[in-house]
Amino acid sequence: MKIQMLGTGSAFAKTFNNNNALLKIDGLTLLVDCGITAPKALHELGYNFNDLDAILLTHMHADHIGGLEELAFQMKFIYKRKPILYLADTLVAPLWENSLRGGLQQEENETLEDFFEVRPLSEGQAQEILPGLKLELIATRHIPNKPNYSLLFNDFFYYSGDTTFDPDLLDSLVNSRGVRVIFHDCQLHAPGVVHTCLPQLLTLPIAIQQHVFLMHYGDDQPDFIGHTGQMTFIEQHRIYDLDDLTIPEKGL
Numbered sequence: 373m374k375i376q377m378l379g380t381g382s383a384f385a386k387t388f389n390n391n392n393a394l395l396k397i398d399g400l401t402l403l404v405d406c407g408i409t410a411p412k413a414l415h416e417l418g419y420n421f422n423d424l425d426a427i428l429l430t431h432m433h434a435d436h437i438g439g440l441e442e443l444a445f446q447m448k449f450i451y452k453r454k455p456i457l458y459l460a461d462t463l464v465a466p467l468w469e470n471s472l473r474g475g476l477q478q479e480e481n482e483t484l485e486d487f488f489e490v491r492p493l494s495e496g497q498a499q500e501i502l503p504g505l506k507l508e509l510i511a512t513r514h515i516p517n518k519p520n521y522s523l524l525f526n527d528f529f530y531y532s533g534d535t536t537f538d539p540d541l542l543d544s545l546v547n548s549r550g551v552r553v554i555f556h557d558c559q560l561h562a563p564g565v566v567h568t569c570l571p572q573l574l575t576l577p578i579a580i581q582q583h584v585f586l587m588h589y590g591d592d593q594p595d596f597i598g599h600t601g602q603m604t605f606i607e608q609h610r611i612y613d614l615d616d617l618t619i620p621e622k623g624l
């Protein structure tokens with residue numbers, strides 16, 4: 373299984389694209405989140421929307437869903453097929469009513485299902501979403517009263533949605549569930565109000581930090597290279613083999 377980040381930036385970053393990813397397994401491609409910058413980022417990497425086998429969403433912020441209107445229109449009018457859309461059951465109605473309906477609905481009775489093959493997921497219930505790719509949604513805290521989900525793939529790869537710091541969850545993932553690779557959102561400056569910030573992540577035990585790769589960071593990320601403890605910044609556009617990701621050994 374391989375991953376290529378279309379972007380690794382925070383919501384306000386300008387030198388990095390939105391924190392969206394391509395997860396690739398056995399020739400199939402899953403788009404994880406589709407933010408405002410996703411259509412251009414895909415194009416610049418040589419992809420079009422028709423190359424995607426499914427789309428998966430974590431939550432309702434524009435850096436995670438803002439590219440869906442263009443995707444839906446292109447799939448309908450250019451590629452003439454409905455893309456598979458995985459999302460938590462709690463997000464289905466808000467995605468349409470609070471976001472996409474305003475732009476996509478051109479006939480009175482059109483719904484989300486007219487544009488996507490919608491596949492709702494239940495939190496905590498793992499299921500195979502593509503051949504060889506098992507996903508479990510883990511509800512994590514981000515904005516009070518707004519559902520948000522982190523992702524556990526094939527029991528070993530954890531990809532955080534936008535989340536506040538949850539050291540107990542990270543401990544249980546590594547020490548009880550055998551998670552080997554953690555891609556985690558990382559706001560570089562404290563305080564971590566709706567995101568996890570770097571000073572919080574630096575309080576994790578070294579044995580957990582060694583599994584952590586940082587994403588969703590701000591434009592001043594270069595200033596922090598070498599200041600992330602045992603954790604490693606993920607670079608946008610670089611392809612990482614998740615089955616063989618070297619856990620870096622760094623001096624303390």
Ligand SMILES: Nc1ccn([C@@H]2O[C@H](COP(=O)(O)O)[C@@H](O)[C@H]2O)c(=O)n1
Binds near residue numbers: 382383435515534
């Ligand atoms: N200084 C800030 C700036 C933004 N926020 C909140 O972040 C959210 C948007 O960013 P995402 O990466 O979560 O999409 C939004 O809820 C803003 O209110 C903040 O808390 N502090």
Ligand SMILES: [Zn+2]
Binds near residue numbers: 391
């Ligand atoms: Zn975000």
Ligand SMILES: [Zn+2]
Binds near residue numbers: 431433514534
């Ligand atoms: Zn968010």
